Amino acid sequence: MVLDPTRHADPERWGLVPDAYVRDFFPEEDPVLARAITAASRGQWQPACSAMGSTWGDWNRRAAVTASLAREGSRSDEWLNNWRDEQPDRDLAVLDAAAWFQVAKAILGESDEKEHVDGFHRVLRKAERAARAAAELAPQDPTPWWTMIQIAGGLSFDQARFAEIWHELVTRAPHHRPAEEAAVEYWAAQSSEVMLDFAANAGPALVLRAAFLLEDDDPIIWRTPLVADAMEQLLTEDELSNDDRGYLILALYDHNRFTEAIEQFRALGSRADGAPWQRFEDPKGTFLEYRVNSCRKAKL
């Protein structure tokens, strides 16, 4: 069928991995963490404790492990309570704060009903207290301050208060990517101008994240010079993280540069586990939808 508009749509024709191999969960990548999560779901805290312990000093990784374990902690807190009873330490404190933050986020979801908003705020205030306690137990650790930056967005802290928190973070970790991303979200709720300034200072990858947060209010944001330049700059870089590639795909897609988007998909392979996919309700489905649409619209 020469006229079939879907004839290019098969990703395999473009040398991409088949749909069936795409996943949004890769437990085998970090077997220690995967085991810790499974154990936590059964009420055991020790594997989580050693997984957290091994991250000390590698702050970006510590944030990622904290986030994964905190998600489990927002499902059930039996293991956290056991941990607290047997060996209350700084790793528990850091996780406790992050888990409260996850609970708050899950209470709100996308709702704007008063009950949900009130519950969100109440639990965020608990998270704030927990993060302060963690920061006292682990004075060199930026992780509680990263949690605090996320909380600042939810509780709409004023800018002076946010500046204090941000200062605490950067003195401990000058280049804390997860915190930079959280800060972009804080600024998104304050002022889109300051947010874009902040992102531009933090680098092109952050500019694309900022554009993603703004696109609902400002549909032409991807075409602005600032965002387009950031996209070009990222394309020239040799090493990109999977998250950066994900946002780069959204930018290229909006610029109708589908062939280049497909190149990024090729580099991502089967990995639909990063940003921005995991921000959607169905990460893998969103990934596949962008992929098949890029293939369909690209010129052979």
Add this chain to the structure above:
Amino acid sequence: MRAVVAVALLVGVYVLVLVVLAAIVLVDVLFFVNGRPIGFIWFTVIGGMLAFALLSGLFTLAGSSDDEVRGELVGEQDEPELWALVHRLSAEVGTRPPDRIFIVPEANAAVSQRTRLLGLVASTRRMYVGAPLLASMTERQLSFVLAHELGHYGNRDTRLIGVVVAGRVALIRMLTKLNNRSWYHVAVAMMFVSYAKLYFAVTASLSRQQEFAADATATRIAGTEAAVSSLQELPVVEAAWSLFHDKHFRPAWEAGFLPTTIFEAFAGLRGSPELRAHLDAVRQNPPQRQVSQYDSHPPLPERIAAVTALAVPSRGADRPAGALLADNGAVMDKTLVSTLVEELGVKRRVDWATLSHTAVRATRVDQSRRLVRVGGGSLGAVLDALDDGKLTSLLRTDARPGTATSAPRVRREFARGLLIAELTALVELTLADQNRARWESDWLGTTTFHGPDLGTEIEQAADDRGSTAGLRAALAGLSLDQAPTR
């Protein structure tokens, strides 16, 4: 010329209906004559229903308009000054004065008259004056509003336009009446709708002209300054009134209370500092009103520009419109009270300070009712249940977080937040009922609790590993075994 076309269209409604009726009869007769009894019976039924709908539409159209009696009827001996003003305005507009004046609890004014045969025949003329306008405007501003309404009936050179506008009203009435009934009414309504649209298209600019003409007439009487300011103030009075009525008066009423003062309190609301910013915002940026798709009022800025251009100087001194009323405006309160009291029986009369306390108390009773029920009937029983580790049995099971999560901790934590709100209400009630605290709310509806802040103690009591000790200590000496009722 347009007016003539419009009147012709109006008469055309009758012609159209008669033609359709004739067609129905003709088809039916043809069925009969050609010996098709089944078709004849079917068509008699269907045609009969359609004819019924057509005729009922027509009778709505030809019948009298529904200016139902509402508000307080005031006679000349009751309110001589108001009547004198209305007589003077009618004379200046050049129309006959209304036969009756009603004071109504709404932030607007209107003149209506019973009409027959599409407004071609007029009888009783009624004027409705909103009590909120009397309470908020100056005499000259009110004069502008009333003269505008009278002006719709007063432009002698445009006698036909009056008929045209009455026709619009009649057609809208007919469409609303036909629309919410059975299928054959809907079928007939669809036919009339296209006809009405044509009529509205022909008359839209006429109606706008008429609004401008009424504004001009009223401005010549009241002066440009009063015209501009009353056009600007109308949305403000409306916003203040709906806030007063919907957020303060009606909730109190529904809770079983009747405030001792109404319009005095409304004046207090209008002047209160917490509302200034809100009302200023309305004044700067009046809400775009979407009254009806058939509404023909020109936009406010255009009307203000038009009356400004007239530049009519004001004459004499001005004073609050309320001064027109006898007996310090007692009739205004009656507009809300007399009809309602008859309908709903006895109400407790209280002043506003008591009222705001009592109204908040009622909401707290409502908020804590479920907890009292599942917790054993009183705050003391709820605290005992918490001490016994029965927190779970107190949590709401029907509450769903904002995400469709099945995570037990998220659901429990969400339910705990709801429980804390209920427990807080119950604790506040316990304190207030034993004179340790009270509530106060301002005109914006913000409630302040004047009493000890027990947030931390309540949070502690509802914690999985918490304790009620702190809360019990804070409530020491109070009776905890009362079940609060409204």
